Amino acid sequence: MDAAIACEGLEKTYKNGVKALEGVSFKVRPGEIFGLLGPNGAGKSTTVRILATLTRPDGGTASVAGCDVIGNPAGVRLRIGLVAQASGVDKWATGRENLTLQAHLMRVPAGEIPSRVKTLLQWVDLTGPADRIVKTYSGGMKRRLDLAMGLVNEPTVLFLDEPTTGLDPETRAALWRDLKRLRQERNLTVLLTTHYLEEADHLCDRLAIVDHGKVVVEGTPAELKARISGDTVTLEVGGESARAAALLKPLPGVLETIADGSRAIVRADRGASAMPLLITTLERAGITVSSSTLSRPTLDDVYLHHTGRRFQGEGEAGSEPAA
Ligand SMILES: Nc1ncnc2c1ncn2[C@@H]1O[C@H](COP(=O)(O)OP(=O)(O)OP(=O)(O)O)[C@@H](O)[C@H]1O
Ligand SMILES: [Mg+2]
Structure with a gap:
């Protein structure tokens, strides 16, 4: 079967001269939860933004759900959902209103919107608080709403940029369960970025460790640990x-x-x-x-082996409280 996401030699230099990507390559199989693990500034969000067609690479190639990100960005956008690192929901609107607006923006046929929104609210367990404004939601509830926003157009590939940053361990574990269930029920392919070693280990079928704009190693968590x-x-x-x-x-x-x-x-x-x-x-x-x-060996030992530095204290430092 063709890869759900394939990128080869992606390069990106921002206008300020920062070389964010220096040849990123990896493949994600359909139905896989794939993680990009790396410390702050490694190039994870830049990679996601290129794959989601929000920014163009300076070099290299990428395709998502069979569509080329440069040749057919509209095709990519139809088939993907994106949950960005910073939430895009309107906190003065209710959960249901946010999802309804998103469905209109994604050109879901108007007649289908109420039932689709209802199903999404059930999936992410927000039926009860659906008609409260988002400002009153907890961090975990907001993140689940973000997840539902990314699923409105029934994507085949979902991008999640740091889905659990700032969440407490219990809420994080609950979100992992939701993602695994969604993947199973909808055969979604999920690409997520994280700087939590534990998240990469427990949630991802396969992962790539990204450091200074490059993939330093790729494999299942078990394979990566066994190679050490x-x-x-x-x-x-x-x-x-x-x-x-x-x-x-x-x-x-x-x-x-x-x-x-x-x-x-x-x-x-x-x-x-x-x-x-x-x-x-x-x-x-x-x-x-x-x-x-x-x-x-743990994934921290894997990281140390491939980069010469400990991950803890570097990447994990970014766990600021939920906004
Ligand atoms: N719009 C931009 N303009 C200029 N430089 C940028 C821009 N976006 C990112 N960068 C720089 O590119 C590099 C990679 O950033 P990126 O956001 O991809 O990293 P990241 O791995 O997602 O980090 P984090 O874990 O902090 O989210 C960093 O040095 C960052 O400062
Ligand atoms: Mg980022």
Whole structure:
């Protein structure tokens, strides 16, 4: 089957000289939830804006739902829904009014509008508050309304730019469930951007890590983690993490060590059998290990491996409260 979204070598330099994209390529299969994961300024929104035909690339090619974004932008627009990073709803109108107006703008036949709006309100669980003004909605309710706005024209491909930024963990998990259900019921293809590692891990079938305008790696969360060999051993060592990391690095089976605050993080072949040697080496050097944990690599380890930087503290910093 043809890709629902395909882009190859996308480049974009803004008028102020900022090179936002330096050759972005990836493919999304029909019915997939695909994530673009990257820190602030990586180029995620720029990629979405090009695919949604809101801005043109300077180089490269892209097609969405079988239509070329440059050759047939009108065809693309008919087949997509877009939920932008900043909400476009009128907070002084009700949820139902916002959806009705959007349906008119999207040229939904007038006779079909009331029933379509009703169905959408049910889908996103906003039937109760449908006739209240949006200003009285919670952050999660507003985001669900944004989602419904993106679905008004019954798109085959839905773009979601940072759908859960600023939402609390429970509301975020509820939105993930809604998206998975919608994808299943409507066979939607979803492209979302996120700077939450957990979101990429739990929600996305496949993802691409974007950094400085390029895709650095692409795959399922499980594949990406499996490609990083070894286990992660985290040792709590108080103020001695730098010395601990240096001491452990040359030991047999140790692939990588990182000093991270009060913790020494060690990636090692067969972490469980390496653990006693790691701990005795530190204790012989007078470093007390107050706790130790063993885990399989996370997406944070994947990010570190491919970019040389930790994601946490960079990307996750953008979790400002909902507007
Ligand atoms: N309209 C614009 N004019 C000039 N520069 C821009 C414009 N939009 C984005 N940029 C710049 O292009 C780069 C990529 O921005 P983009 O918005 O695509 O990043 P992002 O990955 O979506 O980041 P965030 O996580 O903060 O939303 C950044 O350096 C940004 O400052
Ligand atoms: Mg963005």
